[in-house]
Amino acid sequence: MAGVADSEAARIFERREKHHEADVVVVGAGVFGCAIAFALANQGRSVILLERWMHEPDRIVGELLQPGGVAALKKLGLEGCLEGIDAVPCYGYHVLYKGDDVSFPYPAIGPDGNVVASKREANGQANGHAKEPVRPEGRGFHHGRFIMQLRKACIAHPNISVFETEVTATIKGEHSDAVLGVQTQTRNKETGQKDPDCFFGQLTVIADGYASIFRKPLLGKDATVRSRFYALELIDCPFPPANFGHVCIGPSSLALLYQIGTHETRALIDVPLNAPAATPANGGVRNYIETVVLPSLPAHVQPSVRAALADGKIPKSMPNSWLPSTKQTRHDGVVLLGDAHNMRHPLTGGGMTVAFHDAALLADLLAPSQIRHLDDHARVRAAMAAFHWRRKSLTSIINVLAQALYSLFAADDWQLRALQRGCYRYFELGMTDGPAALLGGILRRPLVLAYHFFSVAFLAIWMNILDVCSGWSVLSVLKLPLALVQAVLILWKACVVFLPVFWTELR
Numbered sequence: 001m002a003g004v005a006d007s008e009a010a011r012i013f014e015r016r017e018k019h020h021e022a023d024v025v026v027v028g029a030g031v032f033g034c035a036i037a038f039a040l041a042n043q044g045r046s047v048i049l050l051e052r053w054m055h056e057p058d059r060i061v062g063e064l065l066q067p068g069g070v071a072a073l074k075k076l077g078l079e080g081c082l083e084g085i086d087a088v089p090c091y092g093y094h095v096l097y098k099g100d101d102v103s104f105p106y107p108a109i110g111p112d113g114n115v116v117a118s119k120r121e122a123n124g125q126a127n128g129h130a131k132e133p134v135r136p137e138g139r140g141f142h143h144g145r146f147i148m149q150l151r152k153a154c155i156a157h158p159n160i161s162v163f164e165t166e167v168t169a170t171i172k173g174e175h176s177d178a179v180l181g182v183q184t185q186t187r188n189k190e191t192g193q194k195d196p197d198c199f200f201g202q203l204t205v206i207a208d209g210y211a212s213i214f215r216k217p218l219l220g221k222d223a224t225v226r227s228r229f230y231a232l233e234l235i236d237c238p239f240p241p242a243n244f245g246h247v248c249i250g251p252s253s254l255a256l257l258y259q260i261g262t263h264e265t266r267a268l269i270d271v272p273l274n275a276p277a278a279t280p281a282n283g284g285v286r287n288y289i290e291t292v293v294l295p296s297l298p299a300h301v302q303p304s305v306r307a308a309l310a311d312g313k314i315p316k317s318m319p320n321s322w323l324p325s326t327k328q329t330r331h332d333g334v335v336l337l338g339d340a341h342n343m344r345h346p347l348t349g350g351g352m353t354v355a356f357h358d359a360a361l362l363a364d365l366l367a368p369s370q371i372r373h374l375d376d377h378a379r380v381r382a383a384m385a386a387f388h389w390r391r392k393s394l395t396s397i398i399n400v401l402a403q404a405l406y407s408l409f410a411a412d413d414w415q416l417r418a419l420q421r422g423c424y425r426y427f428e429l430g431m432t433d434g435p436a437a438l439l440g441g442i443l444r445r446p447l448v449l450a451y452h453f454f455s456v457a458f459l460a461i462w463m464n465i466l467d468v469c470s471g472w473s474v475l476s477v478l479k480l481p482l483a484l485v486q487a488v489l490i491l492w493k494a495c496v497v498f499l500p501v502f503w504t505e506l507r
Helices: 002-017 031-042 067-076 119-127 143-156 215-219 284-296 302-309 351-365 377-390 392-409 414-428 433-439 446-468 474-478 480-506
Strands: 021-027 047-051 088-090 092-097 100-105 138-140 160-164 166-172 179-187 194-206 224-235 245-249 254-259 264-272 317-322 334-336
Touching: 002 021, 002 160, 021 031, 021 179, 031 047, 031 067, 031 143, 031 160, 031 351, 047 194, 067 138, 067 351, 088 254, 092 414, 092 433, 100 414, 100 433, 143 160, 160 179, 166 194, 215 334, 224 284, 224 302, 264 284, 264 302, 284 302, 317 392, 351 377, 351 392, 377 392, 392 414, 392 433, 392 446, 392 480, 414 446, 414 480, 433 446, 446 480, 474 480
Parallel strands: 021 047, 021 194, 047 160, 092 245, 194 334
Antiparallel strands: 088 138, 092 100, 166 179, 179 194, 224 264, 224 317, 245 254, 254 264
16 A cells, blocks of 8 residues: 555656646745645645745845734644744834833733733633633744745645746636646756746646736736835844834834844834935935934934945835735636735734735635545635635734724824824723734734724824813813814724725625
């Protein structure tokens, strides 16, 4: 029996390597591509993984993995990829708001997997018969190092063959529109020329990233971009509390800082599109960072930022995109996933958490016990319909939080600034366990997100009423109608920020 199994494995291996045929062809060896290739291969599927460039990527996002993403990585069997890359623990968030600051860790998780709402409850469980709650941790790291670990795991898997080749188009059958595989161009090492090639699979999974060439033909939509993140790498930058993600909100600026190594801290600086202070006539992005952003950063951080700017170059940048998910049941033989399918603002660092959760969920839905052959298009369509809805318990939260918090933290009108102030005060009052659990991808209840967001809105309204009607005089009473009008405008703005995104993500 062992000999028969070895013979069959050899035949399948030859089929992949020589004839370029497999159960699944995965396009893109990034975060999602590697994860889904590994997950399907673990189920015994034969997998071909294609990547245009197998060198270590040099990207400035995808460097913070939330606790929910760490848990999904463990479920996929890829937790070892966090080892040996100088990954740094992340315990929560630290928000700096116009000179004040508040920090809050990810909340503890009880034995039942639910958030432990308070220290008293945590102590009660710890002192009783239940196990002590586990406080979740995220991880920060260099993106390229992590990707290379994921690729090594795939290369070492006996059911995966990895090819360095550029995918140019899908292949369809003569008598149907079902996708049978992909056309590629592979560089000939002897001539240096790119030769045409083809790879075939019962199912093609495309994960070619935020700049996908397949998004328009398969989904018929594109991403919305409101700003760009410009990146600096700060060396030995002191920023207490250590091992927290730092959100710095200035009068007219927004920056995110977190450790990606023992000595390295990533600074991501948000620059809105067409920001007047960032135009070439006003000195460009470097001038924006030096004159608008730098003064709003803590004094102990500023020397590291100046040192990072000393090379005189324009920092690397990435677009901050929003792309709602699309149900994929129209195209047989192919699915588009990862950043090609769904994106959110990277402010909350939720992208990789979504990717690993999606990979684990999709692998469960496509398991051989559910779908024996992946060219059974009807069953795959049913699985993708289920995937679209089941993923939303997590991804809708991550996506809505990213877009809503960006609107508040990068406020550009008085209503948003009122909501921004209310949000910070909400954190100051200790209302942090729920928001931190939602941010960390460890609480999957969209209605809890709605509750916290509108609690912030009503707190902001109350604070604004107190400001407008300050003092105890006749004039204060006369100002009450103005305060009530402003209350309606603030609530309206909160609805405009939250409800359209919330509805888009849940439908």
